[in-house]
Amino acid sequence: MSFIEFHDLTHCYNLGQKNEHRAIDGLDLSIEKGSFTAILGQNGSGKSTLAKHINGLLLPTSGICLVDGKDTRNLEELWQIRRQVGMVFQNPDNQLIAAVVEDDVAFGPENLGLEPQVIRAKVDEALKAVNMTKYKNFAPHLLSGGQKQRIAIAGALAMDTECLVLDEPTAMLDPQGRAEVLRTVRKLHEERGITIVYITHFMEEAAVADRVVLMDSGRAAADGTPREIFADVPGMKKRGLDVPLAAEVSWQLRRQGIKLPDGIITEDELVEALEAYTCQSN
């Protein structure tokens, strides 16, 4: 069952002015409930614009955006949609609202008008899910970038979201912080079946998704499993993107006449394949 559907979606910034810019251009896409979709694309290809549609932060210039069957243009349903879809943005600093961690996580549930005890329970649970209970009384500016991003995720979780849209959540982090955030997201996906839409510039992160969508000038240029997408090494390079190391190595080896199976994208797979290859040739 598809959770998010875009039908012929177009979005123009500054419509009708001389600096009009068509950031999304007739996009058709649907995203399944419970899936993990990565979105790749160059700077300015329209990824963030797309993400903001899922939550009704932007409305289509033309076309339709449906979330769980509800139209984002319908104001009555918009609040339902925002309850279901949580957003995490690129800059961890500009999305924390309150001056204390637990108050920030409580912000969403408070907006829903829940009872104080219920909010307390949800906040505690969300903080536990991202492993930040210890920091609940900290001020946000005392946390590291990775920790701030985890608080932002907790803030979305506390609203009982069924779907998380993450827009380059790791762009401002170091490798450890990046691994930390990705681990948290995967855990939520696997343990709670939360639908994930994950925008990133890091190919290794995209490789763990069920599905990869490539954006190019406001359109979906390619769409498939990471295996399919990363198999096309020259195509990816031509688009100014990259592939995970294992994909690149196996592609190069195959080109040089070493018979490895298709669709290798992770290190584990490559090691296994090479092991099999040496056993075979012995």
Add this chain to the structure above:
Amino acid sequence: MSIELKQVSYTYMPKTPYEHKALDAVSFTLEEGSFTAIAGHTGSGKSTLVQHLNGLLHPENGQVLVDGTDLAASSKQGRKEAMAARNKVGMVFQYPEQQLFEETIAADIAFGPKNQGIEGKELEERIKESMELMGLAYDEFKDRSPFQLSGGQKRRVAIAGVLALHPKYLVLDEPTAGLDPLGREALIQTICKLHKKWKLTIVFVSHNMEDIARLADSVIIMNHGKMAIKAAPQEAFMQTELLQAAGLQEPAMLHLLHRLREAGIPVNDNAIELETGIKAIREALSDAE
């Protein structure tokens, strides 16, 4: 000629409950003409360290010598010399595009040289030269507003603003953060050119082990304010435990080769770059056959 750090220590907010020792007796020498990378976990003191190199922070203990001049000198004469020495070290901060403020690109780049008292023809020359160095055509860009550019272009303007100071040493704090793969590669190529053609001594902070391996001739690895390693990248990356303790991962290729070795494939596991790595794997495979 070189930048020399002698037992440098630095503490933030000393004598308060928030006291934090960010640097602890760090010593090393950056020779002229070298290309040095600095890596380490979040909060390991990289940015603090880098700010010592041009006297934005003064060590609490120890000394920073740029071409033999102490940056923290306190006598009147010494201060003047220190100022001149600081000017030899250009500094590009993280997300430098956020510090643009002038109405035109040329004016923004002129800010640094103007502060040094450079005017007229020479000023224009410098602007032109540094813009072309960063791949921005002078005539096309000079009168445009820096705020109309894309992220990658803005960053180039910001770096040009530092190059216009004619530094001998160029320090960059995570220059490629937030760029897409294409933009990242283009910027790295430019930095390489600055090193090779323009003979700048480069120091850069990076989290990307591949870039470090590819570009730097030595790497400094920081761990909780202490210098854990200073060595050639090849050597440094062999010390897997130390790397892990410093919160870093070895380069992906090296990791792959290690894994292959563990799996019983006798690869020569000291390659870091793609080509050499693939060659190593091929050799191992043909040996096995």
Add this chain to the structure above:
Amino acid sequence: MLSNITIGQYFPGNSILHRMDPRVKVLLLLLFLLEVFLFSNAVAYGIFSAITLVMMLLSGVPLCMLLRSLKPLWWIILFTFVIHLFSNPGTPIATVWLFTLTWEGIQMGCFISLRLILLILMSSLLTFTTSPLKLTDAMESLLSPFRRFGLPAHELAMMMTIALRFIPTLIEETDKIMKAQQSRGADFTTGNVMKRLRNMVPILVPLFLSAFRRADELAMAMEARCYRGGIGRTQMKSLKTGGIDYLAIGGFVILTAALLGIKLST
């Protein structure tokens, strides 16, 4: 250095004063300040001083920290004292050049200085024992009756919360911008006023622009989390008025009655 400054006077603790409802504290403080102006007789000031002293001891805040809040105003207190010494007509004690020191002058000087000290100490006690966030909550709650007259009580509190959240962030940012411009040769510490002002431009322009950017992104983040103004919003932590508060209110009523009695009897 910039990021080394600590902001606000709040002194974390768990004293009786810390545990009081901030709304009650604010209201009582305002009334107390008013009474200091209204009841200006010696007995009243004796009582006020005693109360202030007791509060200071109860607050658990180190005495020297409390006294430090007087520091920026020392000279003005002294100045006021001296002026009053010589500018009140009455029984002359001594004459210095053109000015006559009078007995009434000494009385008046002491009186006004004491008043100033009491005002400052009492209001500092509030900020020492109440975190800015609690004060914000108190403000929202106290102002909410005025909502029906169009006062945006909820919005005001929300703005204060966000402002408090962003102050450290902006300070960090200012520090970063300053260093970046310094490494391009900007100099903020020498030169005449005009030159220094000019040198502020490269700091303030990026700071303003980033503030606009932050506001935009923050609004997005808030709407994404279902924010739609104060309507239908609840709070996880709500303010509670407890035994200490009623005790304090009771004490205050008795004090006021006593002061009124003294005033009427003289």
Add this chain to the structure above:
Amino acid sequence: MVNTNIIHAPKDLSHQTKWTTQSICLTAVMTALVFLTTFVPRIPIPLGYAHLGDAAIFLLVLLLPKRPAFLAVCLGSALSDLLGGFPLWILPTILIKFVMAWIAWKLNGGAVNLLRTAAAFLLASLWMTVGYTAFGALLYNSLSAGLASAPGLFLEGIVNTAAALLLLPVIKRARQN
């Protein structure tokens, strides 16, 4: 540059509060900025140090929509009194700074004439000086004690006027892009 694409409170609620999320955030961040410029810079002038809070106030009044601007002025100045350890001054400050902002805004009247803007800022500074002097006199129960701080205050006003005039065109143009 204000993003018109954000959807604000649904129509049936919007008549109850005139504040959009966008303007709440703008006011809040600018409040922090007014606080910061009042609290942090120390520019030495004769008779002490000047801050740049009033320059920020002048800029906000000319750059922002009316309500966010005036509210940020009041809240930011109040906050700097609160956190700076002068809670006693909060109420007078709000009053004085509000009127000061209003004078700057009213007299400037959307003018592009630099001279007129300068005059508006200076008059606003004059009011600020009078306001604080008057309240000082009330508090110290003596006009001469209040007057003691007047020259410093007015000098500060001049410095802030100059700063605001320097910054105004640059920020205006940067925001248009």
